[in-house]
Amino acid sequence: MRYARNPAARGQTCAPIDAAAAYNVAMAPRERIDVLGARRLALARAGLLPRRWTGLAATARGATPSARRAAHDVIDRFGYLQLDTISVAGARSHALILLSRLDGMDAALGETLLRPGAPLFEYWGHEACWMPCELYPHFEFRRRAYRERHGWGEVLAERPRDAAALLRRAREDGPFRSVDLEGRGEGGWWRVKDAKRVAEALWRSGDLAIRERRGFQRVYDLAERVIPDALRTARVSTDDAFRALLLRALDGHGWAEFRTLAATWRISTRNTAFRAALDTLVAAGDVVACDLVDGRDVLAGFARPRDLELAARLRRIRPPRDVGVLLTPFDPLLWDRERVRRLFGVDVVLEIYVPAAKRRYGYFCMPVLAGERLVARVDVKADRAAGVVRTPSLHFEDDGARSPDSADRAAVQTALARHARAVGLRVDGASRRAVGRR
Numbered sequence: 001m002r003y004a005r006n007p008a009a010r011g012q013t014c015a016p017i018d019a020a021a022a023y024n025v026a027m028a029p030r031e032r033i034d035v036l037g038a039r040r041l042a043l044a045r046a047g048l049l050p051r052r053w054t055g056l057a058a059t060a061r062g063a064t065p066s067a068r069r070a071a072h073d074v075i076d077r078f079g080y081l082q083l084d085t086i087s088v089a090g091a092r093s094h095a096l097i098l099l100s101r102l103d104g105m106d107a108a109l110g111e112t113l114l115r116p117g118a119p120l121f122e123y124w125g126h127e128a129c130w131m132p133c134e135l136y137p138h139f140e141f142r143r144r145a146y147r148e149r150h151g152w153g154e155v156l157a158e159r160p161r162d163a164a165a166l167l168r169r170a171r172e173d174g175p176f177r178s179v180d181l182e183g184r185g186e187g188g189w190w191r192v193k194d195a196k197r198v199a200e201a202l203w204r205s206g207d208l209a210i211r212e213r214r215g216f217q218r219v220y221d222l223a224e225r226v227i228p229d230a231l232r233t234a235r236v237s238t239d240d241a242f243r244a245l246l247l248r249a250l251d252g253h254g255w256a257e258f259r260t261l262a263a264t265w266r267i268s269t270r271n272t273a274f275r276a277a278l279d280t281l282v283a284a285g286d287v288v289a290c291d292l293v294d295g296r297d298v299l300a301g302f303a304r305p306r307d308l309e310l311a312a313r314l315r316r317i318r319p320p321r322d323v324g325v326l327l328t329p330f331d332p333l334l335w336d337r338e339r340v341r342r343l344f345g346v347d348v349v350l351e352i353y354v355p356a357a358k359r360r361y362g363y364f365c366m367p368v369l370a371g372e373r374l375v376a377r378v379d380v381k382a383d384r385a386a387g388v389v390r391t392p393s394l395h396f397e398d399d400g401a402r403s404p405d406s407a408d409r410a411a412v413q414t415a416l417a418r419h420a421r422a423v424g425l426r427v428d429g430a431s432r433r434a435v436g437r438r
Contacts, residue, residue, distance in 0.1 A: 030300075031290040031308055033255055038292055039343040039372055040314040041254035041307055046333045047074055047101045048325070048369060053314060060105035063112075067105050071098050071113055072132075075120065078332050079248035079264075080129035081113075083122075085216060086352065088364045089328070090382030090389060090423030092216070094130070096328040096366075099422040107423050115212045121227060122210040122218075126264055126335075135248070136227055137234035138241035143206040152201040162198050167207060167222070175211050175221040242267075242277035247286065247304070252332055254311070255290060255303045260336050278302065294342060319371030324411030326366040326378065326419045334367065346374045346397055362393040366419075370411030373397075375404070378412065380419065388428035389420040394435065409435050 033041075043049050047056040056074060060067035074097070075081045084093035091099065095110025113130060114120050120130045123139055146152045156163050170176065181195040199220055202208040209226035211219045223232060236244075249264040250256060258278065262269045269275075281287040282302070290308065292299040303311075327334060329350050334340055340348050348367060351359040362379020369375075379393040394412070396404040412435045420427045 029289070031288050031303070032293055033290055033301075033303070033308065033311060035292065035294050035343060037311040037315065038255040040317065040319075041303075041311040042333060042343060043319075043372060044310060044314060045077070045252055045254040045307065046331075047077060048333065049314075049317070049319065053310070053317070057102060060102035062104070063106040063109040067102065067109060068113065070102050071105065071109060072119060074098055074101055075113075075130060076132050078252035079135060079245070080125040080131045080332075082126050082330050082332075082335075083128045083130065084328075084330055086364060088382065089326075089366065089380040090384075090419070090425060093328045093330045096326075097331055099419070100325050100327055100331065103418065103422075105422070111213065111216070114210070116226075122213075124204070124266070126266060126332075133228065133231055135244075136231045137236040138244050140206075140236060141238045141241055143204065146201070146204040147206075150204075152204045155197050155201040156205065159194065159198055162194065163202060163207075166195070166198055166202060170208065170220065170222050175219050177214065177217045177219050179217055238273060239277055239280075242274050243281055246274075246278055246281060250287065250302065250304050250307070254307050255292060255301050256339070257292075257299060257301045260339055261302065263336065292342070299342070321371050321373070321375075321407040322410035322414070324368045324370040324375065324413075324415030324418075326380065326415045327369055328366060329364075340374075344374045348374075348377075361395055365393070368412050368415045370408065370415075375408045376412050378416065382423060382425060383428075384425070386428070387425055389416065389423070389425045389431070390428050391416065391431040391434065394431075 040049070044053045047054045051058050056077060057070040060070045081094050081097060086093060089096065091107040091110060095107050098110050099105055099107060114122055119133045121133050121136050122128065122130055123136075124142060125131050125135075125139070147156070178196045178199055181199070199208065203210065203218075203220060206223055208220045209223040211221040211226050213219065245265050245267075246261055249261045252264070253260060256264075258275070259269050261278070262271070262274060267274050278287065282289055285305070287302050288305055288308065290301050290303045292301050329335075329348060334348050337348055340346060346367070349361060349365070351361060351365065352363060356363070361377055364381070365377045365379045367374045367377045374397060376394060376396045378391050378395075381390045381392060382388075383390055396408055396412075398404065398408075413432065416427045416431065416435070
């Protein structure tokens with residue numbers, strides 16, 4: 001079984017394949033993987049096993065250049081780092097994703113990775129994300145769609161003078177934040193709401209880019225001053241882009257169903273070109289069709305050949321059960337709730353938008369990963385004034401089936417201690433005692 005080249009990892013497109021060589025994936029020979037193999041492979045590709053198996057650093061020193069490089073490596077593995085504004089746990093979700101993999105990293109580093117000269121750009125990937133700059137040309141299909149078909153294109157078509165004025169402002173006055181547009185309402189060149197929508201439309205269409213974030217506020221600038229010319233002017237066909245994005249998605253997931261690969265980049269499963277790109281990769285041997293066998297259930301999926309070899313080696317590991325780490329519900333390992341249910345036997349829920357009286361687990365409930373099991377979920381709240389992390393609620397996953405054992409409790413305790421240390425706080429005494437009582 002040959003190793004597949006990953007063109008996206010080097011900023012290259014896949015070698016074109018003659019259309020006659022592509023065939024429907026249903027005709028391809030199929031590999032098989034069980035739940036244990038898919039779960040361990042997912043953890044390895046997600047950077048949540050020891051470095052020997054992930055190829056990624058497991059520690060980082062503060063906000064040093066080496067820590068910054070390690071953070072970029074994590075982003076490179078998935079192809080994206082999803083951004084989110086919620087910081088109730090002591091840091092925003094994008095920083096928490098990095099902290100769960102890089103013990104010792106300064107949480108503040110997670111807010112400053114996008115800056116002039118950094119190998120990242122911000123755009124709509126999985127959601128609003130920071131992505132490796134080499135992927136910029138691959139999202140021309142999305143920028144074109146925003147210009148031509150989506151509502152954002154209508155904004156620019158309806159307000160051409162406003163768009164021109166905003167681009168002129170950026171060119172003459174330099175970078176600006178959306179908040180800088182405030183105060184130009186009734187007596188200004190147009191209403192604030194419209195100004196922000198035009199700025200957003202210009203960003204989505206590729207005329208503006210996000211230079212950096214300050215206090216999580218976007219700082220807009222002309223794309224030509226943010227994106228290197230070689231990347232901004234590169235032409236990547238949609239077919240090449242889809243093949244590269246499929247490979248990058250598999251790099252982060254290990255094994256995945258087609259629907260998960262499509263959802264990684266928010267592409268419809270009905271997109272025939274995206275499906276054809278996958279067929280082409282299978283025909284070329286860069287991807288193999290692989291069924292997940294779960295009892296009587298068989299799920300059609302896909303994997304990289306080298307990852308199936310890795311999955312076979314991972315069968316002999318014994319992940320420790322008594323050392324845990326907290327994961328944000330937006331973690332790349334967790335956002336596909338159906339996949340998590342299949343691989344881990346746990347329903348991960350997000351109750352941020354559920355009224356407090358109706359919540360079962362808590363406002364910002366973070367699953368605890370112990371080795372290869374999700375053993376508990378903890379509602380985490382940082383209290384900066386008191387200098388502590390509090391846990392308004394704690395639920396072990398086997399509640400009602402058996403009492404949590406000492407390894408489960410130790411995993412929760414180590415996870416909380418690591419999280420508190422990462423965000424510059426300590427675990428409050430009541431939370432420590434609550435873990436021991438359960």
